[in-house]
Amino acid sequence: MKKGFILFLVLMGLVLGYWMARENRELFELPHDSGSSQDQVLHGTIDVRELERGMDTWQVKELFGSPDARRVLADTGETKKEEWKYGERYLYFRDGFLSSWKE
Structure with a gap:
């Protein structure tokens, strides 16, 4: 049960991180x-x-x-x-x- 929950949290973190990076990629660009x-x-x-x-x-x-x-x-x-x-x-x-x- 604990392993499944931890795996779920890790996957949710990856999905959320990917979504945030995709939506806000201009924040990662070097300013010119x-x-x-x-x-x-x-x-x-x-x-x-x-x-x-x-x-x-x-x-x-x-x-x-x-x-x-x-x-x-x-x-x-x-x-x-x-x-x-x-x-x-x-x-x-x-x-x-x-x-x-x-x-």
Whole structure:
């Protein structure tokens, strides 16, 4: 009985830990301080032509810094869609690559 209960607690801990890590993985990412380029994005002085479809998330972070907000739109296991917000600009990623954006 005790072994079964301990095993149950361990499994519940693993499930809860996995869920929390998945929901909050942005907390585990290293912050990227881009300073002036973040200000340029917020004030609309960065040329949108610098964005290219197919850019990786780290390339976008290198260009604009960390997003103001990040939201997972869909995560089916096979496909993951995210929305990143920079000021009034929204960037959309599919499986970690920039697919589109809007101002």
